[in-house]
Amino acid sequence: MSLWTNFKDDLTFENFEAWAKSRPAAQGVLFVGNELEELWDEKGDELIAKGEEAAEELLDETLAALKETIAFTGNLTLDLIRGLIPALIEGAQAGYAAIRDGFRGKEPETIAGLTIAVLVAVVFFTLFHEVKTGPGGAGEYGAGNRPSYPLE
Numbered sequence: 001m002s003l004w005t006n007f008k009d010d011l012t013f014e015n016f017e018a019w020a021k022s023r024p025a026a027q028g029v030l031f032v033g034n035e036l037e038e039l040w041d042e043k044g045d046e047l048i049a050k051g052e053e054a055a056e057e058l059l060d061e062t063l064a065a066l067k068e069t070i071a072f073t074g075n076l077t078l079d080l081i082r083g084l085i086p087a088l089i090e091g092a093q094a095g096y097a098a099i100r101d102g103f104r105g106k107e108p109e110t111i112a113g114l115t116i117a118v119l120v121a122v123v124f125f126t127l128f129h130e131v132k133t134g135p136g137g138a139g140e141y142g143a144g145n146r147p148s149y150p151l152e
Contacts, residue, residue: 103110
């Protein structure tokens with residue numbers, strides 16, 4: 001017979017203790033259980049207090065590390081911003097100087113090239129608009145402007 005078949009309806013510690021006392025093999029388990037109960041009664045509060053202290057120390061250490069990480073990240077971000085804006089300004093100035101020096105003495109050719117580029121862009125966008133909307137801007141070929149029924 002097992003413990004479950006003996007006590008399946010009313011298994012309590014008292015029933016288990018009576019069962020363990022009647023069997024020599026189970027007395028070791030009962031002895032260990034009684035020793036642990038006595039140890040807990042004697043030192044339970046002390047162990048809980050130590051655990052609370054250890055948890056508080058761990059929490060304080062974690063909070064300090066988190067504060068250091070936040071401060072480091074904030075300082076790093078500020079350093080990045082402080083260095084990034086002047087670098088962008090210096091890059092723009094260097095780019096302007098390079099373009100200015102490249103076109104110096106070639107003003108007529110530069111003006112002609114820019115004029116041609118603007119005209120090509122205007123023609124491209126005009127043709128694109130005409131193809132998209134149809135002749136005269138009627139929108140006959142625009143998306144969603146086609147009949148949903150088949151034409152016969």
